[in-house]
Amino acid sequence: MPELPDKKAAFIDWYLAVVDAANLTDKRYGVKGMNVWTPYGFLARRHLDEVLVREIEVTGSSPVEFPALIPANEFAKEKEHIKGFDAQVYWVTKGGLSELDIPLVLRPTSETAMYPIFALWVRSHRDLPLNVYQIVNTFRYETKTTRPFLRVREIHFFEEHTCQVDEAAADRRVRSNLEAFGRMAKAFALPYVAVRRPDWDKFPGAAYSVAFDIPVGAGRTLQIGSVHHYRENFSGPYGIRYEDAEGAQRLVHQTTFGLSERLLGAIVAVHGDQKGAVLPSSVAPYEVVIVPIPSTGAGPGPETTASEIVERLRTHGRRVHLDAGDERPGAKYYRWELQGVPVRLEVGRREAAARTATAVDRLGRKQTVALGTLERDVDTFLQEFDRALYDRALAAFRDEFQVVRSLDELKAFSHVGILGWCGSEECGHAVETAVEGGLLGTPESELPLELDAPSACISCGSSTGVRWALAGRSL
């Protein structure tokens, strides 16, 4: 059993080895950057999606699905948007044996697929808000190095699109999305910062963008999603108008909220360790694996007790897997740790005789569980595991940030920098040059460190309009 590369010293090598060894993906498919969702990876994705669906539907959003192919003429309607995506879309130019009259774009995102139809759906203020979302695959002709879940060419994607009566209502929808993401991230035990991007780094076509960033070590961050306020930038070109209560025609204000399979990548990246993946119970294909330890002797066999446990936990609604294979127990432990299963229940002859099982969680905590209180004990043990996982991630998260007071200091920086910024584009670019990465922007969520207001811009030294901003290198 080969050792994993060191997570700290060789993060990307470690990451690639873990997603592979945990059997979350198969990247041997014939198109680079388009990977196979294995059964294990697919189940993790299914449970992850269930969290997204639950947390967005509770805010009054309805599922839809729009076609994957977008006619070239619709795609080109919003100028900034098309400029932002032109170099990275796949084009369908042939149907059967003949050229298509109008080429089709494989959706890189669905604004231009949805908004011509929104213009038909929205007629009156009574049709608003229109909050819909879809979970589909999107496609980008990625020219950078691809990485499973983090940068791929076929992307499993969540996108909410909404139409609101005015700018303030759209601002409120942005807030509601930020809160929804907070609940999702909590379910995945992922600490994050919500950051309002500088103007030069917002989504093509957006009035402003708030992104969710997760530090993954050495000052590098991973953007795992974003929320955008479009104002009337799309409703104008696509003609999404409604009649207000006074009978006047007005354009809607729009918002979007996007997340992708990067979330799964972030879960592996943040929680994983030298033993492999560590999955929160919300996402784990199996929350519990039961390993009977074969032995000979008198009394009830471990296999019988193991089967009883499986049966009872399944009835209780838990996702469990019985590993009755003929490998030795140590090999099984090793493999399920690699695959990140939250809890393992070991049943030997001694346990079977005593009507107990030994529970071991993926963080190494151990406990004896009595079969009499099996369901309740396993529930509690899993809850405690999730809490411990979050606490561990939160401690590491806080360690990733550091206040920085000068551009020079920023140059040799291996943290995510917290710095004063006057808001000017000039100073922003100065920061980006120094950090060899991005000015992530200004936090919209609480800062990970307790800080007073900043006194001066890190670049120009001005105290006028200065705010805390974050700087880091993208992974």
Place this chain on the structure above:
Amino acid sequence: MPELPDKKAAFIDWYLAVVDAANLTDKRYGVKGMNVWTPYGFLARRHLDEVLVREIEVTGSSPVEFPALIPANEFAKEKEHIKGFDAQVYWVTKGGLSELDIPLVLRPTSETAMYPIFALWVRSHRDLPLNVYQIVNTFRYETKTTRPFLRVREIHFFEEHTCQVDEAAADRRVRSNLEAFGRMAKAFALPYVAVRRPDWDKFPGAAYSVAFDIPVGAGRTLQIGSVHHYRENFSGPYGIRYEDAEGAQRLVHQTTFGLSERLLGAIVAVHGDQKGAVLPSSVAPYEVVIVPIPSTGAGPGPETTASEIVERLRTHGRRVHLDAGDERPGAKYYRWELQGVPVRLEVGRREAAARTATAVDRLGRKQTVALGTLERDVDTFLQEFDRALYDRALAAFRDEFQVVRSLDELKAFSHVGILGWCGSEECGHAVETAVEGGLLGTPESELPLELDAPSACISCGSSTGVRWALAGRSL
């Protein structure tokens, strides 16, 4: 409120009007044959998919997802298969601003995407059977007239692909799939026949094909899915080999099982009536709609009772919708009947005072429900609705078949014909010419009518090897 076209006299017009009026789809998207899944249509699809997932996973099949794009060279490896699909695939030829070195096919089905990877996954007899399925969208450049759900260019698709040790094991998998489909169809209250297609009508690359056909009136049938035995036709070209227990290298035998959104079309086509769609409770976005009937007067208000009912049924796990809008009740009844909701609960002042509700199902049966036994009564009422729906469909199904004894008789036929066939291709084609449609093939499920064995082939008159066969026109 415009009337629907007559289902019997103008079936297709009726069908198109119903899917539109029931708001199951929006076909105004900019690419013909690629339609929008509305929130209502999407929820119906979600519940339909849940049935497929449940019934296939119980047979030991695991979910996966393979990429949507297939390199041209992999696509071309199995000769019959590529011949069958060449004229109806979409080609991606450009990525960003440049031509792709190897063009990519948007999957029309996933044999050629999966099988190169299966060759890596299958090594030993211990890796078998490999049973995996995916629910994805497939794409066909359809040149015939498109119809929502029935013939579209982006198709919501279920496809199981399996590898088995030998032909007999693959035959058993085919049987298991036929049984799984039986359970699915029962959940949708859909009677059907499973028919082994004649050799000239099997799936491109298959050794044999069994299709599921549903009659939809006047001798027309709808193929809503199929199961195929591939033998070694694909494992040869794709090199899917395993080492058997004796150490010899052998090719796997493969099977597939395909279903599509046509199932939803069939549900509308079979169950719908002059009032609109009728959805079985397994699929209905809302199983129950609650309509409070506004009134003034003393005592508890209908709105309070309606809210209590919604709350309780939701807690009980039922999908319910409270229609508290300001339309008059009659308009609401009309709309929910159009949309096919199984059960409506009406609550007026009289009901509120008596702690009851009036339940009316989509087939017109009426019953008073006491709030004291609400959950149990609604469960029973829904079960009875599903049973009545199936009984009605079964009676209509049986009426669609008729035994036919001569080719002349077949010419003016408005039923699905049951006829004797000797099995020869010549006689098969003679039947097809006479019926102006297809020889569907020989039944693999029970015949809808009780019949003795056939005595002679309808075409050549021979009694040698004669079997019952079915003939009909495809919709």
